[in-house]
Amino acid sequence: MIEKKPPLTIRLCQPRGFCAGVDRAIQIVVLALKKYGAPVYVRHEIVHNRYVVEGLQSLGAVFIEELSEIPPEHRQSPVVFSAHGVPKSVPADAEARHLFYLDATCPLVSKVHKQAMRHQRLGRHVLLIGHAGHPEVIGTMGQLPEGAVTLIETEADAASFVPADPAALGFVTQTTLSVEDTAGIIRALQERFPELHAPAAESICYATTNRQEAVKETAAGADLYLIVGAPNSSNSRRLVEVAERAGARMSLLVQRAAEIPWEEIGEISTLGLSAGASAPEIIVDEIIDAFRQRFDVTIDLAITATETEDFPVMRVLRDVELTAADMAFVNGAA
């Protein structure tokens, strides 16, 4: 006798997964490999996802943390900077070493860099709201001279910060923060420093905002919420927090289907599912398939926004054609 599977509704968020900045960064590495051949060096994980990194390694990308790791005989090979952005010292170092570099910094991170520089040009001390040690924060702080930026991680930091001139302050934020937490920190700063200058444009990016909004709208009543993403992916971790706060009974981050803790999950009838901006769609499919093996699944697609953003790659790579297979990888579908 065939055992009847229990019913499960999967509330699948849309938008989810790859954003335009991640898509562009992966495209840059693939295009560079096609144009210049292997090896193509990539400074830091191009995006925070093992599946993507391993896929690119299998095509000939070599991941390094510092430019000094490039052997002298490979100086002619391109080196790609990751989507998170780099301090100004990195391209300067590449030039000093006569390296050929391709900067895959997301244009929305570059926009934050420009806003920080603008504050400083206007004589303001810059407050960067973000998480210490994240590569994007290191990159943004590294746009300005030492001492020009103070990192604010929490409302407690906002309460204890003592400026040299409270009338000359401007803030920017990391692009992948919790919209709610950041609003709280900004409020706390504005209460203490009414003359605090905001950036000319919102720093938290469209992809972060949209993914958080989708999770927020679908979390109430979910027995479990799964976010596909890596532990070092800031935007993915924020989605786990958003799901919990918005009413999911349990919320977990998973990198692959093999990580789903079936014992811990117990009986469920509604699952929320989304993916961070660096998580490929193929892993979302893998997770849905894993649930189909145990449950009679109904997919309830929750469309909360339509994304049309598309960031072009740099001119030097525009003459390279991508095959359908390349495109599937770039889009996270293979």
Ligand code: SF4
């Ligand atoms: S999450 Fe936002 S800032 Fe980061 S790469 Fe994607 S679009 Fe750019």
